[in-house]
Amino acid sequence: MNSEARRFLTGPAERGGVGEAxxxxxxxxxxxxxxxxxxxxxxxxxxxALGPEIGSTLGAGAGTFSFAVAAHAVGLHLGMLRFATxxxxxxxxxxxxARSAVIWSFLTLVTSFASSxxxxxxxxxxxGFARGSVKALHLPLLMDTYxxxxxxxxxxxxxxxxxxxxxxxxxxxxxxxxxxxxxxxxVLVVCGVVSLGVVATAERLRDPGFGAPDHALLRAAVDxxxxxxxxxxxxxxxxxxxxxxxxxMPSFRALLLAYGLLGVFLIPFNAFMLAxxxxxxxxxxxxxxxxxxxxxxxxxGAALAAGRWLDREAPGDVGRPIAMAAKAVAVAxxxxxxxxxxxxxxxxxxxxxxxxASIAVVFPLVQLxxxxxxxxxxxxxxxxxxxxxxxxxxGLGGLVILGGVDRRIGIAGALATLIVPALLASRAxxxxxxxxxxxxxxxxxxxxxxxxxxRHRAAGERIPLLRCQGINFAYDQVQVLFDVxxxxxxxxxxxxxxxxxxxxxxxxxVISGLGLPSRGSLHFRGEEITYLDAERxxxxxxxxxxxxxxxxxxxxxxxxxxxxxxxxxxxxKAVERGIEATFGALPxxxxxxxxxxxxxSGGEQQMLALAKAFILRPRLLLIDELSLGLAPVIVGELxxxxxxxxxxxxxxxxxxxxxNVALSVVDHxxxxxxxxxxxxxxxxxxxxxxxxxxxxFLEGAQAGRAQARAGA
Amino acid sequence: MTRxxxxxxxxxxxxxxxxxxxxxxxxxxxxxITITSPGLREAVEMPVLVTWEPSPDLADQIAQDPGGILYxxxxxxxxxxxxxxxxxVVGRNCSGRGGCMDEESLRDRGIHVSAIPQLLxxxxxxxxxxxxxxxxxxxxVTIVVLRRGDDREDGGLALERADETSYRVEFVxxxxxxx
Numbered sequence: 001m002n003s004e005a006r007r008f009l010t011g012p013a014e015r016g017g018v019g020e021a022x023x024x025x026x027x028x029x030x031x032x033x034x035x036x037x038x039x040x041x042x043x044x045x046x047x048x049a050l051g052p053e054i055g056s057t058l059g060a061g062a063g064t065f066s067f068a069v070a071a072h073a074v075g076l077h078l079g080m081l082r083f084a085t086x087x088x089x090x091x092x093x094x095x096x097x098a099r100s101a102v103i104w105s106f107l108t109l110v111t112s113f114a115s116s117x118x119x120x121x122x123x124x125x126x127x128g129f130a131r132g133s134v135k136a137l138h139l140p141l142l143m144d145t146y147x148x149x150x151x152x153x154x155x156x157x158x159x160x161x162x163x164x165x166x167x168x169x170x171x172x173x174x175x176x177x178x179x180x181x182x183x184x185x186x187v188l189v190v191c192g193v194v195s196l197g198v199v200a201t202a203e204r205l206r207d208p209g210f211g212a213p214d215h216a217l218l219r220a221a222v223d224x225x226x227x228x229x230x231x232x233x234x235x236x237x238x239x240x241x242x243x244x245x246x247x248x249m250p251s252f253r254a255l256l257l258a259y260g261l262l263g264v265f266l267i268p269f270n271a272f273m274l275a276x277x278x279x280x281x282x283x284x285x286x287x288x289x290x291x292x293x294x295x296x297x298x299x300x301g302a303a304l305a306a307g308r309w310l311d312r313e314a315p316g317d318v319g320r321p322i323a324m325a326a327k328a329v330a331v332a333x334x335x336x337x338x339x340x341x342x343x344x345x346x347x348x349x350x351x352x353x354x355x356x357a358s359i360a361v362v363f364p365l366v367q368l369x370x371x372x373x374x375x376x377x378x379x380x381x382x383x384x385x386x387x388x389x390x391x392x393x394x395g396l397g398g399l400v401i402l403g404g405v406d407r408r409i410g411i412a413g414a415l416a417t418l419i420v421p422a423l424l425a426s427r428a429x430x431x432x433x434x435x436x437x438x439x440x441x442x443x444x445x446x447x448x449x450x451x452x453x454x455r456h457r458a459a460g461e462r463i464p465l466l467r468c469q470g471i472n473f474a475y476d477q478v479q480v481l482f483d484v485x486x487x488x489x490x491x492x493x494x495x496x497x498x499x500x501x502x503x504x505x506x507x508x509x510v511i512s513g514l515g516l517p518s519r520g521s522l523h524f525r526g527e528e529i530t531y532l533d534a535e536r537x538x539x540x541x542x543x544x545x546x547x548x549x550x551x552x553x554x555x556x557x558x559x560x561x562x563x564x565x566x567x568x569x570x571x572x573k574a575v576e577r578g579i580e581a582t583f584g585a586l587p588x589x590x591x592x593x594x595x596x597x598x599x600x601s602g603g604e605q606q607m608l609a610l611a612k613a614f615i616l617r618p619r620l621l622l623i624d625e626l627s628l629g630l631a632p633v634i635v636g637e638l639x640x641x642x643x644x645x646x647x648x649x650x651x652x653x654x655x656x657x658x659x660n661v662a663l664s665v666v667d668h669x670x671x672x673x674x675x676x677x678x679x680x681x682x683x684x685x686x687x688x689x690x691x692x693x694x695x696x697f698l699e700g701a702q703a704g705r706a707q708a709r710a711g712a
Numbered sequence: 713m714t715r716x717x718x719x720x721x722x723x724x725x726x727x728x729x730x731x732x733x734x735x736x737x738x739x740x741x742x743x744x745i746t747i748t749s750p751g752l753r754e755a756v757e758m759p760v761l762v763t764w765e766p767s768p769d770l771a772d773q774i775a776q777d778p779g780g781i782l783y784x785x786x787x788x789x790x791x792x793x794x795x796x797x798x799x800x801v802v803g804r805n806c807s808g809r810g811g812c813m814d815e816e817s818l819r820d821r822g823i824h825v826s827a828i829p830q831l832l833x834x835x836x837x838x839x840x841x842x843x844x845x846x847x848x849x850x851x852x853v854t855i856v857v858l859r860r861g862d863d864r865e866d867g868g869l870a871l872e873r874a875d876e877t878s879y880r881v882e883f884v885x886x887x888x889x890x891x
Contacts, residue, residue: 181741
């Protein structure tokens with residue numbers, strides 16, 4: 001299935017006609033998104049070009065307008081993150097895109113009425129925030145609207161539209177200023193009106209829903225036909241959960257580093273290039289912006305060519321485009337360095353154009369493979385995080401460094417030194433390329449598992465309460481779990497046995513959400529919970545009682561019980577009812593209700609910890625080392641409690657080192673050794689496996705001898 | 713974002729926009745002043761003579777109200793905003809200095825006031841090290857029209873920027889290398 005799905009997801013080798021595929025998805029969406037991308041820079045370019053003029057009018061210094069452009073960049077990235085978060089839970093990306101475009105266009109118009117530098121800064125920040133929708137939402141919308149086979153060309157077209165934003169803005173500003181005789185206010189009015197006119201055409205944008213093309217193809221790949229039931233509702237992760245999930249992907253982490261380095265290269269280049277054109281060639285105000293616009297024109301063709309290449313050459317191979325992007329970054333760095341040092345106008349302009357064209361191809365080449373291996377709802381977050389890292393981390397760092405270099409060796413030398421971060425970014429992209437391949441495999445495994453469970457559920461078949469598949473987990477660089485499969489049925493009581501350090505407690509942490517796996521998936525009641533926060537898992541019905549004394553020692557018994565209740569249920573009456581039920585079942589706790597938990601005996605403390613199950617009534621209770629350090633009589637009482645909890649319908653996973661204790665209450669047992677499941681079967685069968693149990697007994701015997709020696 | 717929220721945002725923006733002062737805003741560039749020398753980015757030697765020509769309308773106004781309309785020349789600094797007074801730059805609390813709206817105080821701040829369309833800049837800071845790492849001594853001069861208001865209580869001049877048009881020129885000072 002994997003190779004089939006991989007082929008589908010990354011685009012089949014046969015090249016589809018772009019015209020027909022676009023018509024099928026509706027040409028309007030592509031047109032509208034490209035139009036917005038093409039005019040979204042009008043305000044920024046106008047302010048960049050006319051900053052000194054605006055300053056002279058408003059009595060503000062040049063620094064004010066550097067600050068305005070920086071405020072725009074900060075707003076842009078905050079907006080990206082915010083819109084990506086909003087767009088995760090509901091398919092409202094199109095509505096956000098269209099309305100935020102109206103807002104940033106309106107703000108462009110409003111900027112023309114500014115009566116102070118701070119008003120310009122505020123307008124730029126707000127408009128930047130609204131423009132966050134362009135970079136965060138456009139590409140995910142395109143991916144969900146059109147056929148997988150033309151994604152490369154779609155990315156190429158959109159990037160070309162975005163690359164045309166500077167030439168278009170330069171043309172509008174240039175014409176309004178030079179030919180129309182407009183003041184800076186007049187130029188901004190023209191920009192605002194043009195912008196509002198274009199964004200009005202995007203009003204009819206509609207969101208196609210999340211991942212429809214991907215799901216259809218994966219469904220086909222799973223069953224060999226696309227006529228099966230639709231994939232059910234997926235688990236919606238919160239913004240923090242998505243960020244954690246993304247940063248667990250090795251390829252995403254590698255690309256974060258690459259984007260940070262790209263920021264060190266690109267952001268200072270954009271900022272210092274204008275100063276370079278001024279200092280070396282005497283281009284100021286509108287003149288240098290027009291020169292910049294002309295230099296961007298070849299980038300439009302390059303982006304279109306990159307899109308065609310993606311569809312023609314890259315299907316089935318998600319690493320290759322990123323490796324190609326690595327080469328493009330190196331070319332861009334070299335062209336810019338040589339161009340800056342040569343300082344002969346036609347040669348420098350030509351080399352800067354080559355640099356900009358190379359930069360323009362980097363983004364479709366990286367973003368298409370990356371977004372392919374990310375779940376559709378999470379794509380805006382991925383783009384927002386990458387761009388924010390590039391601009392706010394890499395970019396700001398780069399500006400500081402390059403500012404220092406500029407002061408020491410001049411602007412040409414400073415631009416030439418950008419080849420260093422360019423080569424480093426190129427290297428980081430090369431390293432990310434193979435990782436994308438393995439992350440795609442992981443995604444396909446997860447999706448296939450998810451699909452299988454949903455089909456079983458749709459067909460009315462019994463599905464396990466908990467299913468962990470292929471779980472890998474590491475503490476930093478130390479891998480602790482290796483490809484662990486673990487299943488618990490509804491109402492079942494399962495023992496998880498093994499030696500010290502076998503990974504039992506770690507597996508419980510992964511199930512309860514205290515640790516996130518680096519590979520593999522977890523499904524609870526058929527829903528994927530792999531990356532859900534621990535709190536949401538408790539709400540879903542997964543509760544863990546950690547090893548040791550899982551109580552708050554200074555709090556009284558009653559307070560401990562209330563803490564369990566109030567942590568996840570604000571309904572005071574429900575909590576009090578749960579406490580009453582607990583005291584009914586465990587009269588000894590009632591007797592001790594006002595005592596601090598620290599003063600309870602070991603067995604009573606474990607009893608109090610187990611009371612969590614009475615308050616929260618979980619579907620799955622994970623108990624770590626129930627019997628540790630307790631007398632057999634006490635253990636017997638606790639086991640009786642566990643039996644009662646299980647009999648009430650709660651499935652229980654009992655992690656134990658004591659084989660006798662565990663196997664006396666369960667039918668199903670797992671045995672772990674060195675992070676792997678070595679046995680999965682009936683408890684009685686495990687008793688017939690001395691090869692496995694010997695290690696536990698030996699360990700127990702050694703511990704016993706050590707205790708005896710200590711006693712002597 | 714809900715439709716309701718979008719409407720609220722648009723309403724807030726409209727209110728914010730209506731708070732802007734629109735009178736006196738210039739939507740087209742008007743050549744009330746034309747700087748005749750130095751040329752844009754021209755290389756010059758010290759001292760630098762900056763000259764300009766008023767438009768016929770402005771020249772008429774000056775002729776009708778001698779001393780009522782003056783030129784404010786801002787060297788290597790942003791000019792005051794429209795409607796602002798020069799006193800805002802030097803500070804209103806000038807007691808003890810015999811009034812600070814004098815020529816010297818203004819000049820110290822890069823501000824010159826002239827009744828005639830020219831100004832000789834005899835002394836300009838060398839910005840080669842401070843401003844331009846590539847070693848050029850680039851200066852900027854911005855000229856605005858000032859209108860004299862009622863005399864101020866502290867004896868200083870109440871000079872207010874008349875409108876928002878301004879005229880800017882940058883030039884490069886060529887200096888002999890110091891030994």
